[in-house]
Amino acid sequence: MYRSRFLPRILGIWLRVACFAWLALSFTGLLFPAYEDKAFKITQAFALGELAFMLWLFIMGARPKRVAVPA
Numbered sequence: 001m002y003r004s005r006f007l008p009r010i011l012g013i014w015l016r017v018a019c020f021a022w023l024a025l026s027f028t029g030l031l032f033p034a035y036e037d038k039a040f041k042i043t044q045a046f047a048l049g050e051l052a053f054m055l056w057l058f059i060m061g062a063r064p065k066r067v068a069v070p071a
Contacts, residue, residue: 011056014049021046 003012021043028039 007053007056011049011053014046015053017046018049021049 025036025039025043025047029036032039
């Protein structure tokens with residue numbers, strides 16, 4: 001998503017960080033279940049990158065860019 005230029009780069013970065021946030025939350029739930037609440041509170045802001053991506057698609061749409069045809 002970062003290099004494809006399909007979305008703004010900040011959303012691509014945020015999606016990548018969200019991936020690692022979900023992984024951290026999953027491993028915390030498996031290995032340290034007592035700290036899952038704290039891990040969720042920390043990773044919640046990062047995991048909202050998926051919601052931002054969905055909102056961007058909803059507002060901007062998934063329209064392909066028009067290519068100029070040479071005359």
